[in-house]
Amino acid sequence: MKKVLTYTKFIGLIGLIIFLFAFTGNRNEKRKIKEVEIEFVEEQNLYINELTVNKLLIQNQVGVTDVGKEILVLNIVEKGLDTHKMIEDSDVYLTVNGQLKARIKQRTPVARVNAVVPFYVDVTGNTMPLSDNYSAHVPLVNNVSEREVSEVFPLLRKIQEDEFLKKHIISVYRNVNGHYELGLRVYGFEVVFGKIEFLDSKVRNFKAFYQKALKDKSLEKYKKVSLQFRNQVVCTIK
Structure with a gap:
């Protein structure tokens, strides 16, 4: 009987951990993007500024800020940036606290x-x-x-x-x-x-x-x- 009780507690603990992970993940997915950080790499002079990059981050007149992370497709955002003739390559990613970061390499x-x-x-x-x-x-x-x-x-x-x-x-x-x-x-x-x-x-x-x-x-x-x-x-x- 004691073994059954211990086994039941163990199963309950595992279930609680799974629930907490699922709850945290779901909550994180629904968190809104409140901040965008743009970083220019490997370039000393800016041929394209942050304002222009921010405009490129806008899809259908809706900014990437205040958009649920689950509906933001990062590779589409990157492709949108890479179409600009001043940009050689971009890397767009999200931090755990909901910050969107865009690393921009300009053409030389x-x-x-x-x-x-x-x-x-x-x-x-x-x-x-x-x-x-x-x-x-x-x-x-x-x-x-x-x-x-x-x-x-x-x-x-x-x-x-x-x-x-x-x-x-x-x-x-x-x-x-x-x-x-x-x-x-x-x-x-x-x-x-x-x-x-x-x-x-x-x-x-x-x-x-x-x-x-x-x-x-x-x-x-x-x-x-x-x-x-x-x-x-x-x-x-x-």
Whole structure:
């Protein structure tokens, strides 16, 4: 009899624990989302602000705040954010106390194209619109259409990844022959890069020329520096 009583108490305790877990879970599911926190990651400048993100979080004119957690589908919220052309990736999740958090990774521009409707080119080679919040300090590309972005992108990416080029190159121009010319931040000579080929060799030659001319204090003497030929640098004196 004593064993039966102990067994009955044990079963009752298990039932009580299950009930409490179910009650707590149901109560947690019905809790309203009262706060939204937006965090921008891996970016130093905001091309998209919190107000814009909050607007993207609105579905059918109903905000995500004060919405029961059981009816909020997070992957749909993320997909809505990821459709914005300034956002590369988003991560939306709920905390145990009912706070909605959105972690936003912005796209990173590497160049600005001066077109009828100007636009950026990002690190993946895709286009993105200009921002009303911040203007990126990237090279200005002229005489390049959107369909020609894929052609010039390897050069733009090279400039973005190379600290020397990133420091000195401020513009890229595509001439009528389809060859590219580079504008420098300080010195006024024209750098004729030529076609988008042999990038490493041309950059290496240009660096060697620059360092030697800087040492010789002759950079001001040149009118044009051509890198069109893979294994040499051809200079024109003023």
